[in-house]
Amino acid sequence: MKLLKDILYKVKINAVSGNTSVSVNKIEFDSRKIESKDVFVALVGTLSDGHDYITKAINNGAIAIVCQKLPEKLEDNVTYIEVENSNEALAFMAANYYENPSENLKLVGTTGTNGKTTVSSLLYQLFKKAGYKVGLLSTVKIMVDDTTYETSHTTPDSLTINRFLKLMNDEGVEFCFMEVSSHGIHQKRTEGLHFEGGIFTNLSHDHLDYHSTFAEYRDVKKAFFDGLPKTAFALVNTDDKNGLVMLQNTNAKKYTYALKTYADYKAQILENQFGGLLLKLNDNEVWTKLIGNFNAYNLLAIYATSELLGLQNEESLRYISELESVSGRFEYFVSDEKITAIVDYAHTPDALKNVLETINSIRTKNEELITVVGCGGDRDATKRPKMGHIASALSTKVVFTSDNPRTEDAQSILNDIEAGVEPQNFKKVLSILDRKQAIKTACQLAQPNDIILIAGKGHETYQDINGVKNDFDDYRIVSELLKQLQK
Template sequence: MKLLKDILYGVSLAAVSGDTNVMVNHLHFDSRKVEMDDVFVAIKGLITDGHKYIQTAINQGAKAIVCEKLPEILVNGVTYLEVDNGNKALAIMASNFYENPSKNLKLVGVTGTNGKTTVSSLLYSLFKKAGYKVGLISTIKIMVDEKEYPTTHTTPDVMTINWHLHLMNQEGVEFCFMEVSSHGIHQKRAEGLHFEGAIFTNLSHDHLDYHKTFAEYRDTKKELFDGLSRTAFALTNFDDKNGMVMLQNTKARKYTYALKSFADYRAQILENQINGQLLKIDDNELWSKLIGDFNAYNLLAIYATADILGLEKLEILRLISELENVDGRFQYFISKEKITAIVDYAHTPDALKNVLITINALRTGNENVITVVGCGGDRDKSKRPVMGHIASEMSNQAIFTSDNPRTESPEVIIEEMEAGVEPQNIKKILAIENRKQAIKTACKLASANDIILVAGKGHENYQETNGKRIDFDDFKEVKAALNSLNK
């Protein structure tokens, strides 16, 4: 058990009713999990308001309630604490509850529209190869050194984050690399964490269903850098027009990286092939299995971060040359018919464009590019026609299909994608709602040396429709479809 007032350290309290000098068991923001002598934090969410479940939590034995508005009737023996922001209070309390685990390791946050998963995952791999005990909190998984835990959000809830950081402390983890999404920042999930540094990859059209305006989306990302201490570092992509915005108010040590501009860390692409690229970093050449300009930026961010954190430069370059593609990030397979299939998480206009630019740059002349792509339901609708335009303009054949339709009609989503297709490209598109069938069709249309891009879901091993998830893995599906052509 822990003393309530210790868990509340650093929380700004507007009102207190009851005793804070009491022992409590656990901390919850889900009333269904509350047990005897627990603390319940009422959070105002997008779907429901935790304040509606305060009495339920008390009935289940809650000893303390943290809320943004005190109930009209206060129960004797229960401590009530009023705060301005429940999310922020929960984050600080979660960190205190697990004894501020982020202070006992070097936590580096990675934010940006694209590249977060690749940069954080490959930093984890690089530091593991360098012999360190390392942690990872990413879209794909959470790693506590060698042990893997599943995850469902880019930035998990604050209790999950601090619990795993606590486990990392127990395992002697020295470095942890964490994806930090705009949703996570806005919902204060990064609050109360001590960051050794932060990395900005890039900023483009995404999540405007949540943030409403691009400026709000950008400024939310910027909050991560605004909160850094003087001893931390801030690393930004200088080639991105919003890169320097991230550094405007930060107290941290500032570093930049770029391919096209003068920066603290620079790289040059010397050669690009389907199986990798030759890069020049710090006047040293290295071969990487990761291809494309976007991966050159990712690798440069990794190199810069490792250098800032004290690894030896030549050793970093050697380790980078050993790094493999992250699952669902330009993950490719070449069939016996010499058809190349690429699976990529590209689910934003900018990411899709970057992948197709890379693919088209690899073409030697006669290969066709066939793109299978959809757009997620219950998400930013404004990017759908843009995605449709890019796929049809930059491919020889585009097949519009389902992504994760969620509660929306797949047909309507596809129609909204088709709205972005220009008249001269209409003959290049097919609409096949069933994603499995769309992938099979792409494989049947392909000939030797053609390239199939299956975009949007990447590492995801499910498809979500009307609240149900069915098993579905793009890479397995396209590989099976191509192998079946042999029979």
């Protein structure tokens, strides 16, 4: 049990009704999870408003209510705290409740449109190889040193973040690497956390269903760097024009990385093939198993971060050469028939373009590049024709298909994608609604030495259709289908 007034430290409070010296059990923002003597935080979400569930929370045993607007009727023996922003309040309360665990480890956040998962996951790998106890908060999974926990959000809610950071404290974790999404920043989930550093990868077209303009999307990312303390570092990719924008108002120590422009950390691609990359990182050459220009940026960010966190360059380079690709990020295999199958999470125009350009820079042009791709439903629809244009322009054959349609009509999504195909590319394109059938068709079209790219879902092991998550794993399915066709 903790005193309510103690977990309200740093919360911006407008009004109080009741006693803040009461002992509370735990914090919840879901009224269904409320038990005796809990605090209920009423969050204002995009789909529901927690203020509508205050009465239910009290009936379930809530002893205190944190909200942005006080109810008309205030119950006896319940403390009400009116705050400016309940999401921000929850973040500070969560940090206080779990005894500010981020202050006891070196927490590094990575933000950007593409590369967050790869950079965070590879930093986790590298520091594990260096012998440290390490944590990871990512789209793919949460790691507390060697223990894996499933995750469903790029940036979890504030309670989940602090609960796992506290668990990391208990397990003696020294470093933690965390993906920081624009949703997470906007919803104040990272408030109250103490960051050792922040990394900016890039910014391109995404999430405009949530952020009304690209400028708003950029400024939300920038807010993360604006909030870094002067003791932290801010590392940004200056080949992206938004990189220097991220540094404008930060108090953190500023560092840059780039392949094309002057920067503190520079990389040069010496060799790029399906076997891996030969890179020159500053003045040091290193061979890595990862592939493509986009991974050159990721590896450069990792190299820079490891130095900023105190690793010796020689040590970092040795571990970089041993790093394995992240699940669903340019994950590939070659079948017995010499067909290369690649599964990648690319679900934005820029990410898809990067992957296709990487494949085209490696292949000899004597083989076909067959791309299977779709777009998610209930998400930014303006990127769909752009995805269609890029896929059809940079592939020799394309199969448009369903991704995660969610509550949208899958055929309508396909129509949006097809609208971006230019007339000269019409003959390249097939549209097959059923994703498994689309992958099977790509496998049937492929000849020895051809390349199949299955884009959009990457590490996901489900397909979301009308709220039901059906079992679906691109990598497993293409592996099975290619084996069947070889028989």
